[in-house]
Amino acid sequence: MTPTPEKTTRRNFLFGLGIAINAIAVALFAIPIVGYILSPARRFTWLDWIPLGPLTDYPEHQTRLAEYVNPFKKAWDGETAKIPCWVRRMTGDEFQVFAINCTHLGCPVRWFAESELFMCPCHGGVFYSDGRHASGPPPRPLYQYKYKVEAGNLWIYAGELPTLGKPEV
Amino acid sequence: MIEALKSVGRWLDARLQVGSTIAEVAEHPVPRSSASWWYVFGSATLVVFILQVVTGICLATVYTPAADRAWDSLIYLNYQQPLGWYLRALHGWGSNFMVALMFIHMIQVFLFGAYKFPRELTWVAGCVLLLCTLGMAFTGQVLRFDQNAYWGLGIGASIAGRTPIIGFKVVDLILGGPIIAGETLSRFFALHVFVIPALLIGFVGLHLFLVLRLGINEWPMPGRIVRRDTYLQQYQELVHADGEPFMPFAAQKDLVFAGLIIIGLLVVAAVAGPIGPNGQPDPTIIQTVPRPDFFFLWLFSLFALLPPWTETFLMLTGPVAVIGLLFALPFLSGTGEKSWRRRPFSVVIVILTVTIVGTLTWLGTFSPWSPVMDAWSAAPTPVDYVKGRTPLELQGALLVQSKQCRNCHSLGGHGGMRGPALDDTATRLTRDQIVRQIIQGGGNMPAYGKNLSPAEVNAIVAFLITMHPRGEPPARDSARPGVPASRN
Numbered sequence: 267m268t269p270t271p272e273k274t275t276r277r278n279f280l281f282g283l284g285i286a287i288n289a290i291a292v293a294l295f296a297i298p299i300v301g302y303i304l305s306p307a308r309r310f311t312w313l314d315w316i317p318l319g320p321l322t323d324y325p326e327h328q329t330r331l332a333e334y335v336n337p338f339k340k341a342w343d344g345e346t347a348k349i350p351c352w353v354r355r356m357t358g359d360e361f362q363v364f365a366i367n368c369t370h371l372g373c374p375v376r377w378f379a380e381s382e383l384f385m386c387p388c389h390g391g392v393f394y395s396d397g398r399h400a401s402g403p404p405p406r407p408l409y410q411y412k413y414k415v416e417a418g419n420l421w422i423y424a425g426e427l428p429t430l431g432k433p434e435v
Numbered sequence: 436m437i438e439a440l441k442s443v444g445r446w447l448d449a450r451l452q453v454g455s456t457i458a459e460v461a462e463h464p465v466p467r468s469s470a471s472w473w474y475v476f477g478s479a480t481l482v483v484f485i486l487q488v489v490t491g492i493c494l495a496t497v498y499t500p501a502a503d504r505a506w507d508s509l510i511y512l513n514y515q516q517p518l519g520w521y522l523r524a525l526h527g528w529g530s531n532f533m534v535a536l537m538f539i540h541m542i543q544v545f546l547f548g549a550y551k552f553p554r555e556l557t558w559v560a561g562c563v564l565l566l567c568t569l570g571m572a573f574t575g576q577v578l579r580f581d582q583n584a585y586w587g588l589g590i591g592a593s594i595a596g597r598t599p600i601i602g603f604k605v606v607d608l609i610l611g612g613p614i615i616a617g618e619t620l621s622r623f624f625a626l627h628v629f630v631i632p633a634l635l636i637g638f639v640g641l642h643l644f645l646v647l648r649l650g651i652n653e654w655p656m657p658g659r660i661v662r663r664d665t666y667l668q669q670y671q672e673l674v675h676a677d678g679e680p681f682m683p684f685a686a687q688k689d690l691v692f693a694g695l696i697i698i699g700l701l702v703v704a705a706v707a708g709p710i711g712p713n714g715q716p717d718p719t720i721i722q723t724v725p726r727p728d729f730f731f732l733w734l735f736s737l738f739a740l741l742p743p744w745t746e747t748f749l750m751l752t753g754p755v756a757v758i759g760l761l762f763a764l765p766f767l768s769g770t771g772e773k774s775w776r777r778r779p780f781s782v783v784i785v786i787l788t789v790t791i792v793g794t795l796t797w798l799g800t801f802s803p804w805s806p807v808m809d810a811w812s813a814a815p816t817p818v819d820y821v822k823g824r825t826p827l828e829l830q831g832a833l834l835v836q837s838k839q840c841r842n843c844h845s846l847g848g849h850g851g852m853r854g855p856a857l858d859d860t861a862t863r864l865t866r867d868q869i870v871r872q873i874i875q876g877g878g879n880m881p882a883y884g885k886n887l888s889p890a891e892v893n894a895i896v897a898f899l900i901t902m903h904p905r906g907e908p909p910a911r912d913s914a915r916p917g918v919p920a921s922r923n
Contacts, residue, residue, distance in 0.1 A: 303608075304608065306607045306608055306610070306611045306612050306618070307604040307605075307607045307608045309607075312607075312612070312613030312614075331719075331721070333719045336613075336614050336616070338612065338613055338614075339616065340612075340616065340617045340618065342501045342502055342503050342504075342617045343502050343503060343616040343617040344501075344502045344503025344504070344617070344716075345502075345503070345715060345716060345717035345718070345719075346502045346503075346585065346614070346615055346616040346617065346619075346716055346717075346718065347614075347616060348717065348718060348719045349614065349718055349719075350718060350719040350721055366718070366721060367589060367593070370593070370738075371589070371590040371593040371594065371738060372586070372589030372590055372592060372593035373586050373589065373590070373725055374586065374718070374721040374723065374725075375721075376721055376722070376808060378811075378839045378842075380811075380837050380838050380839055381838045381839040381840075381881075381883070381886055382885070382886045383839070383881055383886075385806045385808065385839075385842065386805075386806075387723070387724040387725065387805055387806070387808055388586075388590070388724075388725055388735075388739075388805065389735075389738055389739035389802075389804055389805065390739060390804040390805045390806060390853050392806070392881050394881065400876070400881035400882070401876070401879045401880060401881050402804070402879065403738070403739065403741075403743045403746065404743075405743055405746070405747070425613055425614075426603075426613040426614065427589070427592055427606065427610065427613060427614045427615060429592055429593050429595070429596025429597070429602065429603065429606050430593070430596050430597050430602065430747075431595070431596035431597065431598060431601075431602020431603035431604075431605070431606055432596065432602070432603035432606070
């Protein structure tokens with residue numbers, strides 16, 4: 267038997283066409299799926315100015331817990347839309363607004379006014395009152411929000427969970 | 436009656452054509468030596484997985500995967516839904532059982548050399564099942580949408596955020612947005628009930644198919660070497676010369692063990708009850724001490740104990756390396772000795788891994804590196820330490836409490852373990868050394884120079900100088916031998 271040369275017959279042409287059409291169709295189908303799944307990463311920043319209340323809420327030389335509602339919240343976020351932060355007022359309009367998240371692995375740091383330290387309950391990170399690293403594993407000072415004072419109100423520029431990948435919240 | 440059933444059976448088999456396949460599977464010969472109590476853990480893992488599917492579907496009929504309702508629906512399940520507490524307990528403890536059985540199965544397979552030729556892909560499929568099972572455990576912990584879930588997600592996001600360049604994008608992808616919120620929970624729900632279970636079912640199928648096709652691993656005998664060119668024939672000779680049909684010879688032990696496991700799970704779930712949820716997932720409640728579930732505690736400990744400068748590198752490359760090694764194992768040592776008696780290195784690996792993971796888990800249960808957040812206000816100063824002290828020393832004792840020293844330093848066994856206990860400070864440090872340590876910090880202690888007035892430091896030191904056990908003199912400055920210990 268001599269090997270028959272590859273010839274395009276009706277039958278195998280249709281089969282090839284079928285494979286080609288399906289390959290194109292699957293590729294087209296993948297576009298919306300992948301786009302949908304990746305959509306949270308399409309936006310570069312999630313930041314907005316958020317009011318934190320009147321300056322009178324924040325006595326000078328003190329650090330107070332404040333909370334705000336995330337500006338990008340969804341109706342079904344519930345309590346998770348609320349985000350706490352630490353507001354340290356030095357004098358006048360001079361502030362430091364720290365994210366609640368430890369720079370090690372994101373656990374909520376707690377302020378101890380008597381020893382003037384932030385302590386983290388997870389892996390023992392400790393920070394000084396100005397956010398500097400005092401001890402434990404955190405690789406950098408506490409994350410700080412940009413702030414501004416307008417018409418007697420404190421505003422911060424926030425909306426994202428700060429991580430080492432994007433610390434300049 | 437029997438005759439009628441048999442005729443129904445014949446009618447069905449004439450159309451389904453599965454009878455011969457089932458018989459083939461049931462009667463396939465297994466080595467007599469493999470019908471051992473060591474070979475029951477894989478099937479038991481599968482049985483618990485099937486239970487997880489059943490209880491999971493039941494829970495999904497009530498659980499609400501929305502961030503604003505999930506916690507409420509868990510509380511409803513625990514306290515109002517009839518038997519909801521028991522279903523939650525079965526599912527939660529079932530997950531613990533499944534992870535534990537899977538690891539025992541894995542250790543057994545490793546020690547018995549069962550991953551060697553020709554069963555390399557059975558091991559690889561098993562590794563996928565391992566990852567899926569741990570994925571189910573983590574995502575399941577997220578669905579128990581409480582404070583631990585919320586901050587656990589924060590830890591996950593913080594690790595992902597350390598990825599170079601694209602870290603913040605990865606965080607957004609994992610969380611489904613800029614913060615931990617509604618879409619985060621929905622994403623993990625989709626993973627936990629659709630994506631990972633589908634993978635699990637598929638790979639369980641492949642795993643079992645391969646076990647049937649290639650035959651169960653024979654009991655490893657020292658000196659019986661696996662060679663690619665002879666093994667298949669040797670195995671066939673073995674199962675025919677010294678084999679038994681799988682059913683009932685080997686299956687009976689699987690059956691007994693699986694039944695005992697199910698009953699054990701039913702009892703444990705009834706006695707221990709549902710796992711959580713703890714506090715509601717409100718991030719503004721910061722009086723929380725987040726901890727992962729038991730089987731991730733060792734990782735939690737590792738993150739506390741790794742030297743900080745290695746951390747980012749190890750967090751990102753460590754899992755890839757470990758998983759890569761697991762997958763590569765059968766290709767690195769696919770032939771040779773199977774018996775653990777001739778593979779001391781493998782035995783050492785198992786002992787080391789179990790010891791390390793066990794120790795880290797044990798450390799994680801009390802996490803000595805974390806400050807005890809309420810020790811300063813909750814733990815009393817031992818009475819002995821204030822008896823007969825001067826007013827200045829008492830003032831110091833008070834400051835040790837009020838300045839939160841005890842969050843990291845214990846007195847009388849109560850308080851943090853981050854720093855050394857203060858009960859015998861005076862035997863280790865002289866007066867000057869204590870002053871220096873308090874003011875400048877160091878050795879993982881913050882510097883208190885700015886937070887304490889000289890009078891306060893003076894009082895604390897006066898108190899600490901008295902802290903030495905009876906009969907054990909305080910430390911002396913060897914450069915000033917004439918000065919009594921209390922003054923140096």
